[in-house]
Amino acid sequence: MKVSKAITVGRPPSEVYAFWRDFENLPRFMYHLEFVENLGSGRSHWVTRAPAGRSVEWDAEIVDDEPGRRIAWRTAGADDDVTHSGSVSFVPAPGNRGTEVHVELTYDPPGGKLGAMVAKLFGEEPNQQVADDLRRFKQVMEVGEVVRSEASPEGAGQGIMRQEANQPSAIDARA
Amino acid sequence: MQAACWMGRQEVEVRDIPEPQILNSRDVIVRVSSTAICGSDLHLFNGYVPTMKKGDVLGHEFMGEIVETGSAVKNLKTGDRVVVPFTIACGMCWSCEQGLTSMCENSNPSGTAQERLWGHSASGAFGYSHLTGGFQGAQAEYVRVPFADFGALKVDQSVPDEQVLFLGDIFPTGYMAAEFCDIKPGQVIAVWGCGPVGQFAIRSAFLLGAERVIAIDRFDYRLEMARAAGAETIDYEEEDGHLEVLKEKTGGRGPDACIDAVGMEAHSEGLQFAYDRVKQAMRLEGDRPIALREAIMACRNGGIVSVVGVYGGLIDKFPMGTLMNRGLTIRTGQTPVHRYMRPLLDRIQNGEIDPSVVITHRLPLADAAHGYKIFLHKEDRCEKVVLKA
Numbered sequence: 001m002k003v004s005k006a007i008t009v010g011r012p013p014s015e016v017y018a019f020w021r022d023f024e025n026l027p028r029f030m031y032h033l034e035f036v037e038n039l040g041s042g043r044s045h046w047v048t049r050a051p052a053g054r055s056v057e058w059d060a061e062i063v064d065d066e067p068g069r070r071i072a073w074r075t076a077g078a079d080d081d082v083t084h085s086g087s088v089s090f091v092p093a094p095g096n097r098g099t100e101v102h103v104e105l106t107y108d109p110p111g112g113k114l115g116a117m118v119a120k121l122f123g124e125e126p127n128q129q130v131a132d133d134l135r136r137f138k139q140v141m142e143v144g145e146v147v148r149s150e151a152s153p154e155g156a157g158q159g160i161m162r163q164e165a166n167q168p169s170a171i172d173a174r175a
Numbered sequence: 176m177q178a179a180c181w182m183g184r185q186e187v188e189v190r191d192i193p194e195p196q197i198l199n200s201r202d203v204i205v206r207v208s209s210t211a212i213c214g215s216d217l218h219l220f221n222g223y224v225p226t227m228k229k230g231d232v233l234g235h236e237f238m239g240e241i242v243e244t245g246s247a248v249k250n251l252k253t254g255d256r257v258v259v260p261f262t263i264a265c266g267m268c269w270s271c272e273q274g275l276t277s278m279c280e281n282s283n284p285s286g287t288a289q290e291r292l293w294g295h296s297a298s299g300a301f302g303y304s305h306l307t308g309g310f311q312g313a314q315a316e317y318v319r320v321p322f323a324d325f326g327a328l329k330v331d332q333s334v335p336d337e338q339v340l341f342l343g344d345i346f347p348t349g350y351m352a353a354e355f356c357d358i359k360p361g362q363v364i365a366v367w368g369c370g371p372v373g374q375f376a377i378r379s380a381f382l383l384g385a386e387r388v389i390a391i392d393r394f395d396y397r398l399e400m401a402r403a404a405g406a407e408t409i410d411y412e413e414e415d416g417h418l419e420v421l422k423e424k425t426g427g428r429g430p431d432a433c434i435d436a437v438g439m440e441a442h443s444e445g446l447q448f449a450y451d452r453v454k455q456a457m458r459l460e461g462d463r464p465i466a467l468r469e470a471i472m473a474c475r476n477g478g479i480v481s482v483v484g485v486y487g488g489l490i491d492k493f494p495m496g497t498l499m500n501r502g503l504t505i506r507t508g509q510t511p512v513h514r515y516m517r518p519l520l521d522r523i524q525n526g527e528i529d530p531s532v533v534i535t536h537r538l539p540l541a542d543a544a545h546g547y548k549i550f551l552h553k554e555d556r557c558e559k560v561v562l563k564a
Contacts, residue, residue, distance in 0.1 A: 010269050097269055131287045139281045143265045144247075147321065148198040149299065151228075151309020152284040160288050160305045165230030167178070168311055168319070170193040 001107040003126045007134040009141045010098035013090040014068045016141060020088055020101075021071055023060075029136035029146065031157055032129070043076070050117055056081040082118050083108035101137070103130060132157035178232045178315035179543035179562075184222035185551075187233065187544045195311055195319035200247035203323035205257060207564040209336040210237040210313050212546050213261075213344060214370045215485045218439060219304065220547050223455070223462075224487055226288075226305040233543075234314030235261035235301040236344045238336060239564070241327075242317070248324045257327035259320050260512035261344040263299040263310060266325030270298075277509040282322065283308045292488075297509060314543055316564045328516045337531040338523055340561065341375070346530050347515035348483050349375020349436070353383050355481035355506035356432035363387045365421060365430035365473060366406070367466040369397035371533045371559045372483060373436035377406045378528055380434075389424055391417065393442070396556040400533070412444065421473050429475035437466035438484025454491060461488020468494055474503055482507035533559040540564045 009016050019025055023044045027033040034055065037045040042062035050056045059077030064070060064087070074085035084107050091100040107118070107126070135156045136146050146155035151163040153173070180190045195204055213236050218224050220233075238258040241251055251257070263283075264276035271279050279298035283289065285308050286296035292306070299321070302312015311318055320327055330339050349372045356364055364380045366373050369392035380388045381404065390401035391409045398408040407424065411417040422429060439462035442448060447465055454460035470480050471494050480503055498505070522528055535558040538546050546560040 008269070010267070010272075128287055131290070135286055138268075142267050143201075143281050143322075145199055147265075147281055147284055147299075149284050149309045149321075150195070150198075150311040150319070151305055153198060156284040156286060158284070160226050160285055160309075163228065163305055163309050165180070165228045166232055166302065166305070166309045166311045167180075167230055168193045168195040173196045173198055 001126060002105070003130050004102070004104045005127065005130045005134055006100055006102045007138055008093050008097055008100050009138050011141050013092055013099045016099045016101060017068045017071070017090045019141065020090075021065070021067075029140050030133045031136070031154070044073075045077075054117065056118055058082055058084065060084075101134065103134065105130065129157070176316035177540055177564075179234060179312070179540065181219060181227055181231045181233055182229055185220060187220065187547045189541050189543050190230075192232070192315075194317050197243060197245045198319065199321055200245045201322050201324050202245040203241045203248055203251060203257075203320050203327065204243040205237070205239040205259065205318055205320055205327075206242045207237050207239040207313060207316060207318060208256075209239070209340050210234050210315075210540070210562050210564060211340060211345075212314070212543070212550050212560045212562070214372060215303070215438070216547070217551055218485060218487070220551060221440065223439060224304045224306075226285075228305060231302065231304075232312035232315050233302045234312035235303055236340065237301075237313035237318065238330070238340050238343065239318075241323075244323075250324050251327060251329065255327075255329050256332055257320075257323070257329055258339050258342045258516065259301075259313075259323070259328075260326050260516065261300055261303075262509060262512055263301065263308070263321050264326060264511075264513055265322050266513075271325075271513075274511055274514045276511040276513040278511075285309065300509075314540065314562060314564075316540070326513060328520065330520070334524075335531075337534060337561065338529070339520065341371075341530045341533075342516050342519055342523075343512060344510070345371045345533075346375050346519055346528075347512045348372050348510040349377075350379040350382075350515055350519060351508070351510050352376040352434045352436060352481045352483040353379035353385075356380065356383075356385075356434065356479050358383045358385050358432070360384055361386050362431040363389065363425055364432050364434065365389045365391065365470070366401075366434045366436055367391050367470055368436035368484065369394070369401045369408075370436065373397075373434075374400055374404065374533050374558070375530070376434050376436050376483070377401055377404050381405055382522070382527060389421060389430065391421070394553055397558060400558060403532070418469060418473055425475070429473050429478065431475055432479040432481060433470035433474045435466045435470045435480070435482045435484045439463060439486050441465035441467075441484075443469075451491070460491050462486045462490050464490040464493070468492065471498055471503060474501075477502045479503070480505045483510070485509075534561050536560045538562055
């Protein structure tokens, strides 16, 4: 399963690279991630939100790191639930429009029950999920936070079919 | 709080719903003093805009008083009186920097869905289906305003609501329609549709130096309002072959620019209307582009067709041949209201225009359903309904 997607972010490549390079930032816009823990020397542990309170986890190692230009990683743990590799390139956009962020991801979902869970996790349409991730990434970089609406209180990615009416929630958002 | 909710096709109900909350740091909450029903709300009311959900709060033209501010809002405070653009814009992305705030790249949480439909996404908007983000509408006692520090325009306590309310949509929209026409001295502008946006387009065309404006509609009271602004008028139901009449009125040349202030639910006499109406009902065609086709056919060689009537999807029988062979230019867009508010406020305060002339009905918010009904069916000479929350 291969996904590639690009978005232009109105910030300089060095800044966009630095934010992404700190993998612990990724769950701020990649909503399927619960957290990423930096293990040091280019290794990190990724934990995702999976259905039914379970989690899908893996270790990743950086295989290419060109400051301000490109990061590539791949799964490297013995007990990884999924084999996965990815890269993100940061290219100066023409006309001083900031940075083109080009993402490429490859998943190798396992078979069986876990495979079904992974498939659900990454969505039936991984392209759309990556598109929403990048939309939120751009919001975080350009306006500092994910943009919320009454019908999408968590921001982009809450598919229209799953949204409720655009009425405010009766529950205190600050609680 | 009370809010006008869409409950299905041609069904609006004022219901009791929770009050809005701050969700982002640049939000404010506004207590609505005046809110209006827009012609584009009728497309939602009639069920022609997809992704409406039962219970959706309607409304995107409003003003009021700030009652709460988000932590990052520095230039506004509780008690300020503000008018708010109907399009939501962050003020920081490339599109906003170019002044294209109605195409803000960050304000629409449903952007990915719009991208599929339209290739790229446009901005979020208040109460305008879930394709524009699912933001609560403003026909309510309170509304949350995202990116208020960029969008909300502070107005002096001394200016009455009715003078400035329309800065949030229809005055900028009508003005932009006229601006698109690049009006030069001696030029003749034709306007399809004498609803509120058409009325502002007519008045704006004169403000921008048009020598003559010719307005086309079928309701006598709307044509009267156009004549009151100095326009000549054509009643397309009275005239046999109104495009011929328009051609004669312009010495056989055609108008220098044509404004479509009608959009996707146009009416006309005869077969063309039946064709589009049936295809639209069967969902084979998204929009009924009758006014647009006429505007293209009527425009003089090398002229400009300015489209501010709302379209949502696909149209049939688009007259590309005449557009190409006669060198016409089409200019269109949802209005980037942010860049028009201040200059148009100046024009109001200089006495160049009185926006309140279009208001025919002032109703309490509780009577919103009645407001939609009379506006849709043009009952009681209805031109513009303002709701008092």
